[in-house]
Amino acid sequence: MSPAPQSDRRLSRRLPDLVPAALRREWSRAGYYPDRDVFGLFTDLVATDPDRAAVLDASGVHSRVELHDAALRLARGLRELGVEPGSVVCCQLPNSWRSVVVDLAVAALGGVVLPFPVGRGDRDVRALLGRSRAGLAVISRYYADVDVAKLYQGVRPEVPDLAHIVVDGPAPAGTTSLDDLLAGPALEADTVEPIDPDSAVRLLVSSGTEAEPKIVAYSHNALVGGRGRFLARLAPPDGSPLRGLFGVPLGSSFGSCATVGVLVTLGGSLVLLPRFDPGEVLAAIAGHRPTHVFGVPTMFQRLLGHPDLPRTDVSSLVAVVSGGATIDPPTAQLCVRRLGCAFVSLYGSADGVNCHTLLDDPLPVAQHTVGRPNATICDIRIADTADHPVRRGEVGEILARGPMSPLCYVHAPELDERYRTPDGWVRTGDRGFLDAEGRLRLVGRGKEIVIRGGANISPTEVELAVAAHQDVVSVACIGVPDADLGQRVCACVALRAGAPPLDITRLGPFLDAAGLERRKFPEQLVVLDELPVTPAGKVDKRALLELATRPARTGATPRDPVSVREAVRRFTEEEILPREALLSGPEGPGVLAELQRRARSAGLWGLYYPPELGGGGFTLPEYLAIGEQEGRTLHGPGVFGADATLDVWMLHESGSERVRREYLAPLAAGTAVAGYGMTEPGVSGSDASLLRTEARLAQGMWTVHGRKWFTCRGGRATFTTVVARTEALGRPIRGALSLIVVPAGTPGFRVVRSLSVLGLESDQWELEFADARVPEDHLVGRRGRGSAVIGRRLNLGRLLRAMHWSGQAQRAFDLMCLRMRRRRTLGGVLADKQLMHQHVFAAYTEICAARSLLRRAAAVFDAGLPTTSDVSAAKVAASRMVNDVLDRAVQVFGAEGLLHPYLSVAHRTARGTRIYDGPDEIHITTTAQRILAAYDDTTAFDFTDPLDGVARLPQVPSVAPSSPLR
Secondary structure, eight states: OOOOOOTTOOOTTTOOOOSOHHHHHHHHHTTOOOOSOHHHHHHHHHHHOTTSEEEEETTEEEEHHHHHHHHHHHHHHHHHTTOOTTOEEEEEOOSSHHHHHHHHHHHHTTOEEEEOOTTOOHHHHHHHHHHHTOSEEEEESEETTEEHHHHHHHHGGGOTTOOEEEEESSOOTTSEEHHHHHTSOOOOGGGSOOOOTTSEEEEEEEOTTSSSOEEEEEEHHHHIIIIIHHHHTTSOTTOOOOEEEEOSOTTSTGGGGIIIIIIIISOOEEEEOSSOOHHHHHHHHHHHOOSEEEEOHHHHHHHHTOTTGGGSOOTTOOEEEEOSSOOOHHHHHHHHHHHOSEEEEEEEETTTEEEEOOTTSOHHHHHHOOOOOBTTTBEEEEEOTTSOBOOTTOOEEEEEESTTOOSEETTOHHHHHHHBOTTSOEEEEEEEEEOTTSOEEEEEEGGGOEEETTEEEOHHHHHHHHHTSTTEEEEEEEEEEETTTEEEEEEEEEEOTTOOOOOHHHHHHHHHHHTOOGGGSOSEEEEESSOOBOTTSSBOHHHHHHHHTSHHHHTOOOOOHHHHHHHHHHHIIIIIGGGHHHHTSTTHHHHHHHHHHHHHHTTOSSTTSOGGGTOOOOOHHHHHHHHHHHTTSTTHHHHTTGGGHHHHHHHHHHBOHHHIIIIIHHHHHTSSOEEEEOOOTTSOTTOGGGOOOEEEEETTEEEEEEEEEEEETTTTOSEEEEEEEOSOTTSOGGGTEEEEEEETTOTTEEEEEEEEETTEEEEEEEEEEEEEEEETTOEESSTTBHHHHHHHHHHHHHHHHHHHHHHHHHHHHHHHHHHHHHOEETTEEGGGOHHHHHHHHHHHHHHHHHHHHHHHHHHHHHHTOOOHHHHHHHHHHHHHHHHHHHHHHHHHHTHHHHHOTTHHHHHHHHGGGGTTTSOHHHHHHHHHHHHHHHTTSOSSOOSSHHHHHHHTGGGSOOOOOSOTTO
8 A cells, every 4th residue: 555645634743732832841840741752651661671561451461562562563554554743543442452552653653643432433433534634544343233444434435534444353455454564564763753742642532512522632741741640649559550440441531541641651551351341340350450440430330230249359459540420429439348449539531631539538538529639730720701710619610721731622723712711721611619628529511501490500419419319320410401491400310220110209309308409309300221321431411311302201292203214214224234144143132232222322212112111102003104114124123122012011001010110111121021922832822712821829929830832032031921821710711811920030930942933043932831930919911801901912913013014025125126127137127027017016016005904904993993803904914915025026036035135034934924913814714704794784894984084083183092902
C-alpha cells in the first residue's frame, strides 16, 4: 500500500492551546510536567526493568520489553502506511495488550491516537472519523456479532481522509492485517523526529449531551501531569507497584488512565479483560491479584451481586476507584464491606476535570463528596452564569483548570467558545458546591437538571434518596416531558433478585421518611432488570428516556402502527437478517440476547403485550401488519419478544396473584422464558378428553404427574404452564382441566429430549413430570376451569402465528420475484417465461386472500364476536398459503432453492403449520359443521353480516381491547 498523502491530516502542530502559555510554563517549572514524551518515558522504564510484567490478559503475561518491541514493530508498519508526527490514528479495540501497543506505537511516531470503546455504531464512527480526519484506523474484525471491518468499509466513502484500515483478525480485501504489522521489522529509534511533549498525543471522546460526540485533544505533558499524577496519589501505601484491573474500556476517558497513568507514569501493570463480566472480573482478581479495580457504579453493583464473590480471594485489593457517575452510598459501603478495601470516588471527564477522594478518607467522605480539589492536578472553581466565583457553599457551575487541562476541542471552535473561558477554564456543565471543609459535592449536570414547573430538581439528590431503599440495586433519574409542568421526575431502577414489586405508591412513603422534599418525589417509576449502559459502561440516559416515554408507560395515546411497522421492518432488515446464520449456529443464544437488548432499546419489544406491561396499545388488526414484519425471519418473533405474547396475556389476565408477581414481570421484560405443555405423546392432541397428565392437591401442594411433548421452548423455559386433569374421572372435560405453573428445577420435572421436526433442530421438547410438586397458588385461571383459558389462548395464538406465516410468505414472494428478474436462462430472464407468471399470480392471490381472512378474523376477534369459524378459516388459509408460496419460491430457485439458507429451512418448517394448533382436517370439519348447522334456520348463509359490523370500527377512534383473551 502506498503511504497516505500528507494533506491536512497532521493534527498536533495545528491545534491551539487554550490555556495561557504562562500557566503552562509555571506548571512546568513547578515540576508538574515531565517535559518528556510518553514513549520516551516508557523506554526509560524498559531500560530499568525490562522483564517486569506490564499487561496481564486472556493471552497471558506480557513484559515491558515485549510491549516495547511490539510497539516498535507496529510503529514501523504504521509509518510505512503514512503515519507521521501529527497523524491521527483511530483505535477501536477491546481491552488487551494489543490496544496498549497501539497507544505506544502511535506515541513513538509522534502521532495522535483516537481511541474509543468498541460497540459504537456507524453513526458515531462516521462522526468521529470525519471530525478528527483520521487517516488510519486500527480495529477488531469482529466484536460480539458485528463485522466491524464491514462497518468501517461501509462508512469509508463518507470519510475521505481514512486511507487505511488495519484489522485485528482476518483482514478482508482492501485492509491490512495487524498481525502482519506486528510481525514486521522494528522501527529504528534514530529515524524518528524529536517529539514535542506539548504536542497532542491522544484524543478523548466526550459524549456529553451534544448531538454527536465531542473530541478533546491532550498533550503528552497534560496526560502524564494530570492522569499520571492523580494515580500517584492512590498508589499502594506500602510502596508496591500499582496493578490496575480496568473494567472500563481503555478507549474511554476513564480508561485513558491505564497506559499513560498506571503503566508509563507509575511503572505499574494492567489487568485487562475484553469486556466487563462480573464473573470474569472476580476470576481475574483471584488469579492476577490486582491492587486496584477501576470501574463505574453499574459495574460495582453487578460485581457485588455476583454469587462467586463470597468465595473469591479479594485480599490483594487496596482500593476500588469508581468514576463516570455518582455512586449511591449503600453501594460504596458494600464495596468496603465485601471487598475489604478503600473506596475512592472519582469525578472526571474527557473535557478536562478531575477531583477525587483519597485512600485514607473516611467512608462518609467518599459516599457524599468527590474530595478536595488539588490545584497541582486540576483546580476547581464554582461559578455563576457569568463565570464569576460564588461564595463557598453556594451551588454553581463547576469550572476546571490545571496541569491536566486539554489543549482544545478538535476542529470545533464553536465548542471552544461554549465550553472554554478566555483564561483557560473548562466549563463542565456540571453543578456542585464546595462544602465547609473544601470538598466538592456534586448536584448534577446542568443539562440534566429537571425543571418542574419552573423549579430546579437535582437528579443526583433524588438518586441518592432512592438508592437507599433496601431493594434498589441501581437507580438513575431523568426528566420526562410534561405538557403542563414542562418536566417531571422519572426514576429508573433495577431491583435485587427476589425483591417484591416496587411502585410509586410504595416508594413515596419511603422517600418521605428519608426527608426528601415532596416536590422532588419521582412521579414515574420504570423498573428494569438492569439499567442500560453505554459502551463505556455508564448508565445510558438516552435509552432510559426512550423507555420512560414509551406510550405504554406514560399513558399517552397509542403509537402509530404505520411508523412502528416501518421501524420493525428496518430493524429486521438491518439487524436480524445479516445475523441469521449466527442465530442458527452455536453463537445463537448470545446473538439473540444482544438483538433482544437492541429491540428493547429501540422500543420494539413486546409490541402486542398489555399496555401496562410495555405493549404498544394496538388493536389486533393494527398489529397484523406489524406481526408480518416480525415474521419475515424465523428468528423475528424471538427477537421482538412476540413468541411470549400468548403467555404474557394469559398470565396477566388469568394468573394468580403469586404467578403474576413471580413470573409475569420477568417474562414481559425478557428475562424469563415460558413453556406451555398441552399436547401429549400417544394420544390425539385435538381431543382434550384424552389428556392423561394429572394433578392432585394435598396439603397446599399440587402434585403433577404426566408427560408432554411439542412443548415450545420447554427445554430452556424458566417455567412451564402445564394443562392437567385436576378433577375426578367422569367430570365433563370442560370442568376437569386446570393450568398449573411448574418452575424449571422443580424436583420431578425432567426435560426428556429435544424433538427433531422434519430433520430440523426445533425448539419443541418432550417433558416429564414425575410427581412434581408446586404450591397451590401456582394456578392460571380457576381450578377446573382451564378449558376456557385454553380456548381463548388457542384462538389468539392461531391468529398471531398466522400473521408471522404471512410475513414468511411475503419474504419468499420477494425472493422469488427478484430471482425471476435477475436469473438469465436460455437467452432471457425467468421473468419473461409464461410458466413463471403462473407462480407469481398464484402466490399473489394466495397471500392476499389469506391476509383478508386474517384481517376479518382479527377484527371479529377484537369486537368480541363469535370467532371460531373465522379463526379456523384464517388459520387453514394461512398455513396452506405459506406452504404453497415457499414451495413455489424453491421451485423457481431450482437446485439452489434446496440449499438456500432461508427458503430451504422455512419450507420444511412451514409443513408443521398444517398440524400445529389443530390439523387442517379438524378446522375444516368443525367449520363445515357450523356452517351447515346454520341452514336449520335459513336458506342462505350471510357472508357479510359479521364483518360489516366490524369493518366500521376503524372509522371511530381505535381502542385496544382490555384483553384479547376475554
